[in-house]
Amino acid sequence: MNNEPRKEFSAPDASAPRPVNREDGPRRSFGPRKHFAARRKVCRLCAEKIPHVDYKQLQIVKSFCADGGKILSRRITGACAKHQRQLAIAVKINRNLAILPYCG
Numbered sequence: 001m002n003n004e005p006r007k008e009f010s011a012p013d014a015s016a017p018r019p020v021n022r023e024d025g026p027r028r029s030f031g032p033r034k035h036f037a038a039r040r041k042v043c044r045l046c047a048e049k050i051p052h053v054d055y056k057q058l059q060i061v062k063s064f065c066a067d068g069g070k071i072l073s074r075r076i077t078g079a080c081a082k083h084q085r086q087l088a089i090a091v092k093i094n095r096n097l098a099i100l101p102y103c104g
């Protein structure tokens, strides 16, 4: 009965035996990214032991902004949640002060 269940999975038309690349990844929606080298996931501000990001620390705040003044996401910068919140507030204060541009 349950002799060869794999035959149903293999393509019925293609008789050419493909190399097994199931382990390689059936789709690329899952799994770790292979494109970039593993970026260290340490919050830069925690590493430098900056307890609080002030809006006046412009060079820090700007370093977490994109070119157009957008706040870079945590996924990109690797900032922790606490510092990301502080950065977001700092950027918004600076936008209000016309130091950083509004964007989007």
Ligand SMILES: [Zn+2]
Pocket: 043, 044, 045, 046, 047, 079, 080, 081, 082, 083
């Ligand atoms: Zn942090």
